[in-house]
């Protein structure tokens with residue numbers, strides 16, 4: 114993917130907004146390089162995903178022609194099956210057939226897990242319902258719980274800048290959702306990650322959103338989202354989930370760090386940028 118100079122200027126500006134520097138400039142048809150000991154991320158062309166035997170994770174590789182190939186890929190036809198105890202099977206089947214309006218209403222009135230008790234607003238998701246990009250976070254925080262919108266506040270601002278670095282805006286070819294739609298908080302009122310039962314209860318809603326949107330690529334923001342989407346062992350570190358193209362319901366999925374984590378660990382932003390480039394390549398490969 115060649116980048117025109119004005120696109121490069123915009124991307125540099127956005128990467129600067131993300132706090133990434135020195136800026137890594139894409140360079141066509143090469144895999145990676147080192148300049149003065151600093152990694153230079155380069156654009157290696159489209160990703161080809163080849164359907165073959167069963168595998169949930171696809172390791173990208175770079176061939177001599179500069180194309181990123183995904184070998185030994187397989188297609189997971191289904192997302193992880195939720196815990197049967199979490200939602201009655203009839204409810205799961207009902208959700209899997211819902212249109213947008215019914216789905217949003219179902220979430221608004223949902224009391225399938227204990228998170229309903231402390232919520233002010235459910236956070237359904239926001240964006241284009243035919244989005245090419247689907248970003249999936251963990252769950253609403255305190256501000257999202259009040260506003261009913263995912264990724265507001267400082268983490269939301271960083272996510273918006275990450276979107277801009279890809280040449281898209283919130284709501285423009287993008288959809289943003291969370292694994293759980295109600296805020297998880299601890300006894301002290303602080304945000305916390307959702308537990309397995311809560312994720313299992315809420316996952317059918319996200320599954321239905323994915324089925325309705327049919328995005329060209331999914332970006333899992335943080336470990337919770339990546340594990341929920343891939344069905345990986347909960348103890349899997351995010352470092353083992355990154356730098357790979359997973360296949361979720363037949364859709365390429367790339368895991369990266371949660372924006373809130375990047376605010377605490379700004380040195381990791383360069384890795385997030387690598388992840389976004391991999392996701393862009395996966396999208397380009399699918400679109401080709």
Ligand code: SF4
Nearest residue numbers: 223226229295314315
């Ligand atoms: S988190 Fe999900 S499953 Fe739990 S009450 Fe909220 S909408 Fe329902």
